[in-house]
Amino acid sequence: MSKPSQTARTRRAAHSQAQRQRILDAARQCFAERGFHAASMAQIAETADISAGLIYRYFSSKSELIHGIVEAQMQALAADIEARQQDTRPPVPCVMEILAQPCHLAGSGGDMPLEPTLKLEITAESRRDPLIAEVLARFSQQIDAAIAEWMSRPQAEGGFAVPPAKIAARSLALRALIDGLKQRLVREPEMDMAAVEAMLHDVLPRLMGD
Template sequence: MNARPRSEKAEARAEAQRKRILDAAQHCFIEHGFHGASMAAIAETAQMSAGLIYRYFESKSAIILAIVEEQLVLLRADIGRNTCPDFAVIMTNEYGRSYRPEGRGMNAALLLEISAEATRDPQIAAALDDYDTTVRDALHDWLTRAREAGGHALADDAARRRALMLQCLIEGLKLRETREPGLDRALLFAALQDVVPRLLDADLR
């Protein structure tokens, strides 16, 4: 009778420990870079032994894969909301937030570290490819969705082109965050207003 409650409690504890490790690893990767952050440093930040961390993740690469998968889970949850976001407002409000470890979405500095490591690690490269595909497919789905369903009713070909451009814009802003976190938000919003509405315009050829 008590086996299930104990099992659920153990699973919850394990998930909490795993989350604690991932949060600590992200802080270390952002502060020291992927190669500068040792497992010992991650363990110290997480306030647990390195041996315990190895019970959950066999290497730093495994931690990176888990971070990417965690971001995919959040992304898929956002997709499932079927809302009609104002991209210019969202990108302005989110600018600089993901540069901090507590920000939602892939941290800008961390994304650069992961991207660099992907050039050397095929598994990480494959995980980033999956992430990129999920983002672009989500944008395409949103752009082609009927207006009454929260979309923009773009034709398939136009949606594919503009999904790519939106993805480039999003990633470009993340790079800009690392170099200019204090960018004037009014200027950013005005600049986005020059571009984003055109990318969402179904009548634009």
Template sequence: MARVSQAHLDARRRQILDGAARCFARNGFHATSMQDVLKEVDLSAGAVYRYFSGKDELIAAIFTEVLGEVRMSFEAATEQVPPPPPDVLIGSVLGRTFGARAHLAVDGEPVFSRLIIQVWAESLRNKDLAAVMIEGFEAIRLAWGRIVEAYQDAGMMPRDVPADHVARTMIAAAQGFIIQQTMLGPAPVEFLQDGLRALMGARDARSEA
């Protein structure tokens, strides 16, 4: 019997994960059955169970992948020296994040933002996945804290606000925009960038009176 190449094994695993991702994005983790996944990927049960023992293992694999892609998008932003202004930085992170699964779509819409929300919701009921979520968030928070410190060192931000507070706010802006993409329909990242730029330039009229 001919030996199956690693490339073939990897491609088959990718096929299963992508099909499961479409199913989960369409109907959620718990409303999706393994039969739904088998039908989506057009493979036998034996072919799928060779790679994944069941739906829980599929969920864990997609959970880890999605969080990993988000984390890489955030951490890649820390490599820019000096860092660009926050509106540009957050826009680049979101562009990279949305592009991570651009080849996958449900009803003509990219699945990635839907999957992220499914992943966040799943972490509320699964302590093991919640631990992975928290670990990833902490890594992102620390990385972006260093970006804020670079802003402060460059005189781009005042030092009277802790770097961690600013980092959490920047992360929240990105997370909130992801939710809007899913709940309210797609919108260009430039909308968020324009809004952030306006907020960054806001002045306290009371202090100028």
């Protein structure tokens, strides 16, 4: 019996990836609408218009589905960080862009936002699920590394020119500020962003200054 051709293997791999992404998109929708524990694999299968049995060919559990969603988000973050490393604008416009930009799942064509409420639910679930906790820990490390690089960059290149000895503390402060504002925006989506921008112009120099 002849071996499958390279074209056939490539076609099967592409189909498998498309099915996996279809399931992830359906899971994201169901988790956002019903919550992590209320959404069932049967509902996810119905949303994806496939059989529940087919889901288990790609994902063994709901926890693994969440793992896949967070992994996709990490890929999107990595691409975003790489792009921002070339950004030489002042810090305030960059922070405003971070606050305004929704998180999108890699592989979904850029039109599949990760719902803010779902992000909070995933964070809460990480306290109970070691697999999700491990993924979020790596996700957090990527953010911390990007912020530390931003801290050390000269002001002329859009950074804060923070001395090496103070980078860890200042990075923690900026991360706390951004994370806090993002969670506030989940609760108050109509927040006055002009007021937020004015606050950043006032607070960031104080936060990063000696």
